[in-house]
Amino acid sequence: MSFHRLSRADVEPGVGRDADAWCGRCGQELGHLIVAMVGKVVVRVRCNTCSGEHAYKTTRQVAATAQAKATKATRAPRAATAATGSTTRKASTGGEPSPAVRGLYKKQMASKDRAQAVRYSPTVESSAGLLIDHPKFGYGIIQSAAGGKGNVLFETGERTLVFDRE
Numbered sequence: 554m555s556f557h558r559l560s561r562a563d564v565e566p567g568v569g570r571d572a573d574a575w576c577g578r579c580g581q582e583l584g585h586l587i588v589a590m591v592g593k594v595v596v597r598v599r600c601n602t603c604s605g606e607h608a609y610k611t612t613r614q615v616a617a618t619a620q621a622k623a624t625k626a627t628r629a630p631r632a633a634t635a636a637t638g639s640t641t642r643k644a645s646t647g648g649e650p651s652p653a654v655r656g657l658y659k660k661q662m663a664s665k666d667r668a669q670a671v672r673y674s675p676t677v678e679s680s681a682g683l684l685i686d687h688p689k690f691g692y693g694i695i696q697s698a699a700g701g702k703g704n705v706l707f708e709t710g711e712r713t714l715v716f717d718r719e
């Protein structure tokens with residue numbers, strides 16, 4: 554065990570040691586001299602062939618970088634398509650109540666007597682469950698009310714109206 558650890562330490566890279574690295578100038582993997590390290594990572598080397606000093610790169614890392622760039626390029630158009638799709642969806646449903654809202658309205662109206670609907674005005678005393686008759690939006694049921702405002706469910710969706718004014 555100790556022998557193994559020792560021999561491994563022997564081949565660990567260090568400043569002044571040789572390392573195979575990719576030389577951009579020579580365009581191939583060649584023997585380099587390590588000139589700078591950060592911790593155990595080689596960051597700078599000098600080419601034994603052209604004496605050019607540059608950042609340490611193996612051929613494998615060059616390939617990985619190229620692949621990462623290619624992946625990014627193919628991803629970008631896909632993201633743009635998704636964004637356009639969501640915008641189109643939003644625009645087409647604008648203002649219309651969802652089937653869930655319509656269903657809830659029908660369910661709540663089924664238990665209400667329209668003859669007892671209170672004609673809406675800002676002076677109406679709000680209380681949850683109260684059926685009101687609005688001149689513009691029609692029949693609506695107060696879902697909740699607080700601080701002089703109430704959320705009213707109409708056939709066209711929920712709206713906030715003013716209540717409890719003197």
Ligand SMILES: [Zn+2]
Pocket residue numbers: 576577578579580583600601602603604605
């Ligand atoms: Zn070189």
